[in-house]
Amino acid sequence: MKPRKVPAAATAVLMLALAATACGSGGGSDDGKKVTVGIKFDQPGVGLKTPDGDYEGFDVDVARYVAGQLGYAPSDIVFKEAKSADRETLLQRGDVDFIVASYSINDERRTKVDFAGPYFLAHQDVLVRAGDDSITSPADLNGRKLCSVTGSTSAQNVKNELAPRAQLQEYGGYSECLTGLENGTIDAVTTDDAILAGYAAQDHFKGKFRLGGFELSDELYGIGVKKGDTELRSDIDTALRKMVLDSAWQRAVEANFGPAGYRSEPPPGIGAPAAETPAG
């Protein structure tokens, strides 16, 4: 009996391999009416894949609106996970058509990809326990216990500039930080306010945390497109301007960040010149 199983297993392996390559070549939009958009899958409020396979968050709302303006029906949008470290590669290889994934515009990245937008101005901020009144200004952070995600820009800002005397705990994800914040081993979680607001707005955290409201840095989120694709870039810019004008932008901000007490800001100037790029 045993030897006969080998061809079956080999066929299964071969089919898996074929299926994998088939997925790999299904990227670009030119072969059909599909559009592939890179988003975060793990940031509540910004870009999240829900357990039932749907997607939600501010980036997702922006991506859907832009794709709609580019002429794609909602069912033609294929969302693909774009982890921070993979974003440039995904665009360069053409695996995604554009990326809406809390993608801060900076000079290093601009050498690799082009950015449409910016569509959002985020600030590095802190999330503290709702009952904790000891942190009211950025100066209060020194000597306290902060938490952020391993290697992130926010974590590096804390280490190098904002609060060098603060203790910094780095974890693989913000959920671990929030566990520590909840049970008191950590005093404040720090990253972009949009991301913090998204976490604080989750049902099981509602009312437990508040945003500090410190504008520790400026992060302009852009939509990444392949380097040199100026046509797509200007189409996306047009779509973004329309989104702001017909107040879909404002609705998306309120729906995704509102419950956390996030003070919404006016949208940034879309298609702003390169000189406005913040550091980091």
Next chain:
Amino acid sequence: MFDFLQGYDVLGAFWTTVQLTLWSAIGSLLWGTALAAMRVSPVPVMRGFGTWYVNVVRNIPLTVIIIFTSLGLFQTLGVSLGAGTFTVINFRLAVLGLIAYTSAFVCEALRSGINTVPLGQVEAARALGLGFTQVLGLIVLPQAFRSVVGPLANVLIALTKNTTVAAAIGVPEAALLMREMIENEAQLILISAVFAAGFLVLTLPTGLFLGWVSRKAAVRR
């Protein structure tokens, strides 16, 4: 081409990797030897514990163990291992987790070495009147260690690479610096290559040296 390295303490990060490796190696050699002794001991409870420990711990992903040391031991139970700052606490927790994990593999390597010692040696030692600890400590383990230098070198190399998991709880070692650089520099492949080369520099000489030691030390039978 390599100007992205400027402003980063790559050597310092690898030094933390080396420290993690050394402390964990020493700890897991001690605890692994104790586990191996338990697994061959005449006391059923100790044998049972040794077997249970090895089978449970080596089948848990290392990431889970390391994150548990931080979220479970430190944050929830308040175990800070006598340290006051996150930097020291995380380092010690990571070493603890790595020891707990690696010693299961050390134990199994050592037990295979114990099995290479001919039964006649143990019987002769018993006939001379040596007790269990004496048989193990004077006769069996010295020969067992000499025959498992090769397998233990494998474990050490695996341990060196496993230290990268400590980045998950914020120990500032090589993998954490790599993530920072990838975040800042948008040079994914070059940065990865630099760190891969760094690990080769650590592990290749280890492998070559211990391979030589294992040929020298092996008991010829």
